[in-house]
Amino acid sequence: MNKLERPGGEAQVEYLDSTFRVVKPGTFVRCGVTGAAIPLDQLRYWSVPRQEAYANPQAALVRLGHAADAPPSG
Helix, strand or coil: CCCCCCCCCECEEEEECCEEEEEECCCEEEECCCCCEEEHHHCCEEECCCCEEECCHHHHHHHHCCCCCCCCCC
């Protein structure tokens, strides 16, 4: 299915290890941290246990409870 065949709006997605499955067609999903729309063809970051997408690596780190600019603990 290409962009022209996909109905507009928010998609429902099942996040799997290294891939995802579109349950309800759409053109984007929402970031679980920022709420930003993420086009499906640009979706790169998600959590399988939480079943949510992230707009970028920094948003994923925020969700995991790590500050992106914090020094490593240890």
